[in-house]
Amino acid sequence: MKEAYETSIEMNYMEYKKMCQVLNGRRILILAIIISGFLLASGLFLLIMGSSVTGRFFLVLAAGYPLLLWGVFTRSARKSFSSQKLLENQHIHYEFLEDRFIARSDISRAEIRYDLLYRIVETKTNFYLLLGPNQSFLVKKENCSGELTAFLGELRKRHK
Structure with a gap:
């Protein structure tokens, strides 16, 4: 990529x-x-x-x-x-790079390598990138390009 x-x-x-x-x-x-x-x-x-x-x-x-x-x-x-006041009505921007993704909001920034992900769950409408059983990042498919959806689908298959 x-x-x-x-x-x-x-x-x-x-x-x-x-x-x-x-x-x-x-x-x-x-x-x-x-x-x-x-x-x-x-x-x-x-x-x-x-x-x-x-x-x-x-x-x-x-x-x-x-x-x-x-x-x-x-x-x-x-x-x-x-x-969790940090979550309420936050605009979160994701940038997916080759080996990691960056999540930015008005008040925080996180940079996570894909190999640190606990699990990736895919539904019809969303991807959930889990750092652990109780911490995850939400990515809506309707906001993704076809290339990003394919990339996250492949990433999920590699994480099984």
Whole structure:
């Protein structure tokens, strides 16, 4: 790669929440399925055994638990985003070079070598460049040139 690729993003709560869903959503979904399944089985068992009030209570819990978990996740994401004043409504400019990328905002600058990346996650709309399990950079595909999208796709394949 001879030239540098550039892109930028406006980081806001919706983008942050989407990033949290991609990075943590699978764990939350698995947890919700396991616990709701246990509550459902317990409720059905109690209904069969003749304890209709307790059985119905467990069935209501089985239905409501995923909603409760989703609400807690959403509240946690909002609280986390609000506590990180450096992220709120920041314009982040990325420059991708041959061996590293540079991320600049109004208040910070980071230069990261590709070999230091923990993982690269690609979705239909974004790339997430992870430095660790809880720290990542968001790159929106709609703001990227075709060459940059191809470059990041190849970089992701090399990082598997």
